[in-house]
Amino acid sequence: MTLPAPTYPLSIAANQIKRSVMRDLIALASQPEIVSFAGGLPAADHLPLPEVETCLEAVLARDGRRALQYGPPFLPLREWIAGYMRQRGVRCGVENVFITNGAQQALEILGRLLLDQGEAAVVEALTFTGIAQVMDAHGARLRAAALDLATGVDPDDFEAALTRGGRARVGAVIPDFHNPAGASLTLPKRQQLAAAAARSGIPIIEDDCYSLLRYTGETLPPIKAFDEAEQVFYVSSFSKIIAPAMRLGWIVAPAPLLPKLTVLRESIDLESSQLLQRVVTEFVTRGLLRPHLGALNAANHERRDALLDALERELGSRARWAAPSGGLFVWVTLPDEVDTAALLPRAFEHKVAFIPGVNFSVEGRYTNCLRLNYSNNVPERIRLGVRRLAAALDEYGAHG
Amino acid sequence: MTLPAPTYPLSIAANQIKRSVMRDLIALASQPEIVSFAGGLPAADHLPLPEVETCLEAVLARDGRRALQYGPPFLPLREWIAGYMRQRGVRCGVENVFITNGAQQALEILGRLLLDQGEAAVVEALTFTGIAQVMDAHGARLRAAALDLATGVDPDDFEAALTRGGRARVGAVIPDFHNPAGASLTLPKRQQLAAAAARSGIPIIEDDCYSLLRYTGETLPPIKAFDEAEQVFYVSSFSKIIAPAMRLGWIVAPAPLLPKLTVLRESIDLESSQLLQRVVTEFVTRGLLRPHLGALNAANHERRDALLDALERELGSRARWAAPSGGLFVWVTLPDEVDTAALLPRAFEHKVAFIPGVNFSVEGRYTNCLRLNYSNNVPERIRLGVRRLAAALDEYGAHG
Numbered sequence: 001m002t003l004p005a006p007t008y009p010l011s012i013a014a015n016q017i018k019r020s021v022m023r024d025l026i027a028l029a030s031q032p033e034i035v036s037f038a039g040g041l042p043a044a045d046h047l048p049l050p051e052v053e054t055c056l057e058a059v060l061a062r063d064g065r066r067a068l069q070y071g072p073p074f075l076p077l078r079e080w081i082a083g084y085m086r087q088r089g090v091r092c093g094v095e096n097v098f099i100t101n102g103a104q105q106a107l108e109i110l111g112r113l114l115l116d117q118g119e120a121a122v123v124e125a126l127t128f129t130g131i132a133q134v135m136d137a138h139g140a141r142l143r144a145a146a147l148d149l150a151t152g153v154d155p156d157d158f159e160a161a162l163t164r165g166g167r168a169r170v171g172a173v174i175p176d177f178h179n180p181a182g183a184s185l186t187l188p189k190r191q192q193l194a195a196a197a198a199r200s201g202i203p204i205i206e207d208d209c210y211s212l213l214r215y216t217g218e219t220l221p222p223i224k225a226f227d228e229a230e231q232v233f234y235v236s237s238f239s240k241i242i243a244p245a246m247r248l249g250w251i252v253a254p255a256p257l258l259p260k261l262t263v264l265r266e267s268i269d270l271e272s273s274q275l276l277q278r279v280v281t282e283f284v285t286r287g288l289l290r291p292h293l294g295a296l297n298a299a300n301h302e303r304r305d306a307l308l309d310a311l312e313r314e315l316g317s318r319a320r321w322a323a324p325s326g327g328l329f330v331w332v333t334l335p336d337e338v339d340t341a342a343l344l345p346r347a348f349e350h351k352v353a354f355i356p357g358v359n360f361s362v363e364g365r366y367t368n369c370l371r372l373n374y375s376n377n378v379p380e381r382i383r384l385g386v387r388r389l390a391a392a393l394d395e396y397g398a399h400g
Numbered sequence: 401m402t403l404p405a406p407t408y409p410l411s412i413a414a415n416q417i418k419r420s421v422m423r424d425l426i427a428l429a430s431q432p433e434i435v436s437f438a439g440g441l442p443a444a445d446h447l448p449l450p451e452v453e454t455c456l457e458a459v460l461a462r463d464g465r466r467a468l469q470y471g472p473p474f475l476p477l478r479e480w481i482a483g484y485m486r487q488r489g490v491r492c493g494v495e496n497v498f499i500t501n502g503a504q505q506a507l508e509i510l511g512r513l514l515l516d517q518g519e520a521a522v523v524e525a526l527t528f529t530g531i532a533q534v535m536d537a538h539g540a541r542l543r544a545a546a547l548d549l550a551t552g553v554d555p556d557d558f559e560a561a562l563t564r565g566g567r568a569r570v571g572a573v574i575p576d577f578h579n580p581a582g583a584s585l586t587l588p589k590r591q592q593l594a595a596a597a598a599r600s601g602i603p604i605i606e607d608d609c610y611s612l613l614r615y616t617g618e619t620l621p622p623i624k625a626f627d628e629a630e631q632v633f634y635v636s637s638f639s640k641i642i643a644p645a646m647r648l649g650w651i652v653a654p655a656p657l658l659p660k661l662t663v664l665r666e667s668i669d670l671e672s673s674q675l676l677q678r679v680v681t682e683f684v685t686r687g688l689l690r691p692h693l694g695a696l697n698a699a700n701h702e703r704r705d706a707l708l709d710a711l712e713r714e715l716g717s718r719a720r721w722a723a724p725s726g727g728l729f730v731w732v733t734l735p736d737e738v739d740t741a742a743l744l745p746r747a748f749e750h751k752v753a754f755i756p757g758v759n760f761s762v763e764g765r766y767t768n769c770l771r772l773n774y775s776n777n778v779p780e781r782i783r784l785g786v787r788r789l790a791a792a793l794d795e796y797g798a799h800g
Contacts, residue, residue, distance in 0.1 A: 052468060065445070070441055104666075108667060214556060216462075244468070246468075254406055260414055272644045
């Protein structure tokens, strides 16, 4: 039975909003016979189940019913985050830390804080779809800043974009293991971006969900570490480093704005779960994060190597990519004449899936690129998937 | 060290939004020496800790890492909710059930679906502050419909308000054990409100978080049960019937709107916790809800009786109230000349707290009223609190 759509008016936002192509695609690709490089899930077989069980038991034994009640943002969690941020070189106290339901809610709250209908915002030429979605939902006109696939956004172009054709309200940058590009900003670029925010007087959101997922090379300080002018909102999440079902993330913001963030968030969903806040606190204060990340990143490293080897073997003459030093994604550039959105149905026929590059471009560019997630497949499946991808590409080349 | 406020522009919403007086007040009242009637918390000593522990263990043992990963809205939870709604007399399938992070997020998503800046919305003359906050955040102009303190909103005035001075986009009603008034709608009023939504073509949000908290009398079907025209959005939550830290609620909506709700929610916070969705499903499918509600409502009943007896004894000649048949609140009306906002500082001096009635009125009325929560204090504390309230009122009467 198909019901008729309602006859009453919906909001402008509800009428404008597009069905999420990526969500549909990831759902379609989740059938077990398909090797899916489409999602952005952390390694399912490395989620820290015994550790979370231990922490849950400890929290319920110690805190009892307080862990099930309403309550203020959990202070020991904010304290741990502030300490972690200081280790990363950020001047941060508990008064700067705002708890959210994951990085996506952090982005939504900052969109609500900073954006109005018709105002401009700057994103990278390739950006996480959740950033573009939030800015769309708040009526922003999006401008794209040029991006280098190995070293991330161009700070000069980013700074120019902030004021090109009128002052933007906000810019957004992903510093490490960029989603989707895999790129990490060099140290000078981080310093230049902090300086650009200070000079322009326009705040930047630094969406840093991946920097702890490094398996080779040196971790750099975030842009926020160079933010003397307090113009950078730092955003991160426990979803990729502990588990998505914790639904917890945070914002580092100027202390005078925290009451504002609190009220803006209150009407969205009141607060984060006391239980999950305490479980995550237990996890990090027991020192479980470092060993967990060690095992997780070792697995990711092996999977990345499997993917890069397979790409070299199967697509070496037809594709280019940069090797990321962490994170979840490899970005692949095919010859200009390949349209990866048109390649996708053939890939599905060959039982392999990816996200076409155009989905990450607010300008409709990168049509010959694709994003491959390697964290959520074992090496054997990765090799199988790349063979299937090469076969789909052969067929596409033969038939257009 | 006080940091300067930022110099960049904030959004219209961020500039307009008011600090939440109620949140500040509830925080202030949480000092242990104060008897707080201010909050809206379920009975802390009756939160189902052993049951939640059992369900957590069962879920982690059975579902393992799937309970920690990203995932779609948990189908068995949607199925249970659909069955529960059918028991309440609502025509409801799984295709109508949308999972949210509590009722507050349900309200936010419906605000996002239905409201635009400057459009009108109808609320009850007394309403839950979270409803008014959401509508404010989406730029709505609020109209109030008349309310009877025993039998709830006046359907004729509500219907008239929907089109008074231009068509409203939406109305909102609390059917059972109204927050703050304690009132429950009669059966004819429910039928009239469903008819009003059908006749006007303007959708109504039915915010029903309390109907399972009944300890005497007969449970009536929700307004949604009479909603032949599919004009009613039904909203409810597990916060008051299981535990707030589950952060789960739901919307019953027309099936064609569910993809829209999904996309509108995606940019807010992606999804609800797989772990908590599975724990709540385990709780309800194991049949733990009915016995838990039995014990909880018995405790609430005893606490309500303690409050009503104490009010009669201490304030019988100076105040009026209706006895609710469930829920968390008693609404007290004092003589017209008493300003309960002015009484509150004296009450704090006497170490008792409540919420002044004006906080629940979008018109600034009910200045001689106050809301008392009885669920989160044992009878002895309730009696002590009412004695203190009477003393504060004596002093207020003597000194103005």
